[in-house]
Amino acid sequence: MAENSGFYSLKAELGNGKEFNFAELKGKVVLIVNVASKCGFTPQYKGLQALYEKYKDKGFVILGFPCNQFGHQEPEDDANIATFCERNHGVTFPLMKKSDVNGDHTNEVYKWLKNQKAGILGLTRIKWNFEKFLVDKNGNVVHRWASTTTPETIDAEVAKLLEQ
Numbered sequence: 001m002a003e004n005s006g007f008y009s010l011k012a013e014l015g016n017g018k019e020f021n022f023a024e025l026k027g028k029v030v031l032i033v034n035v036a037s038k039c040g041f042t043p044q045y046k047g048l049q050a051l052y053e054k055y056k057d058k059g060f061v062i063l064g065f066p067c068n069q070f071g072h073q074e075p076e077d078d079a080n081i082a083t084f085c086e087r088n089h090g091v092t093f094p095l096m097k098k099s100d101v102n103g104d105h106t107n108e109v110y111k112w113l114k115n116q117k118a119g120i121l122g123l124t125r126i127k128w129n130f131e132k133f134l135v136d137k138n139g140n141v142v143h144r145w146a147s148t149t150t151p152e153t154i155d156a157e158v159a160k161l162l163e164q
Contacts (some may be wrong), residue, residue, distance in 0.1 A: 006139050007022055007024075007025070007112070007135060007139030007140075007141075008022050008023045008025065008139050009061075010055060010068070010078060010108060010109050010112060011108070012021040012063075012065075012096045012097070012098065012099075012107060012108070012109050013096060013097040014094060014096055015066070015078035015079070015082050015095045015096060015097050015098070016078070016082075017071060017097070018092060020063075020096065022109075023133075025061060025115070025139075026119075027059060027062065027137050028059045028061050028064075028137060029055075029059060029060050029061070029134070029135065029136060029137055029158060029161045029162050030060075030061045030063060030134070030135040031048075031051070031060070031061070031062045031063070031064065031132055031133070031134055031154075031158065032062075032063045032065065032113060032130070032133045032135065032159060033063070033064055033065065033130055033132050034050065034064075034065045034066075034067045034095065034101045034130065034131055035066050035067070035074070035085075035095070035125055035129060035130060036066065036068070036073040036074035036108040036109070036128055036129040036130075037066075037073070037074055037076060037084050037085070037136060038073040038074065038075070038083060039070070039074075039128075039129040039130065040146050041128075041129055041130040041155060042073075042129075044130050044150060044151055045085060045088075045089035045091055046089050047092070047150055047151030047152055048062055048064075048091075048093070048151045049091050049092065049093065050152075051101065051151045051152075051154075051155060052092070052093045052159065053092075054123050054155070055158055055159070055162060056093075056138070058138070058159060058162050059162060061093065061094070062093040062094075063093070063094050063095075063096060063099065064085070064091070064093060064094065064095040064096065065095075065096045065099060065101065065107070065109070065110070066078070066081050066096070066097075066098040066099075067098065067099065067100065067101050067103075067109065068098060068127065069100055069101060069102055069103070069126075069127075070128050070129050070142045073129060074098060074129075077098070078095075078097055078098055081095060081098065082095055096109075097100040101126045102125050102126050102137055105114070108109070110126065112124070113133045113141060113144075116140075116141040117133060117141040117143075117144040117145055118144075119131075119146070120146070120160075127146065127147070128146075129145055129147060130147040131144070131145065131146060132144070132145040132154065134154065134157060134158070134161070136161050136164070137161065137164065142161070143153055
């Protein structure tokens with residue numbers, strides 16, 4: 001079961017239906033974010049893309065996981081999500097298939113992430129769109145941030161991990 005295995009044993013389905021194998025991420029710093037197109041935090045897509053552009057050539061990857069569990073703020077299908085993100089925010093980082101991050105149908109990646117790093121007060125559930133998990137080059141979850149934490153705020157932490 002993936003939640004009891006390491007980060008690099010995980011897999012997720014991309015929005016285009018292809019499988020994304022996390023073994024490809026060995027040696028990289030990874031930011032995983034649950035995203036939505038109609039949320040007050042949606043403008044963070046621009047900041048995420050800027051962070052990705054700044055560090056992608058140094059071994060940094062962002063994975064977006066569209067989710068419709070918070071206020072139904074991601075009602076679109078995967079193709080429309082990709083179009084929206086590219087057209088409105090210039091997103092070029094990988095977007096996974098829309099999936100759940102809480103509840104009985106939580107995708108395997110989020111089961112594993114939440115098991116590794118609890119949130120405030122030890123709660124594991126994702127509270128809202130645009131929560132962020134930062135994974136180091138060895139596949140360890142080193143930070144978890146709330147939706148209110150902007151991509152600009154975590155830039156120094158990403159840079160520090162890339163230098164290690």
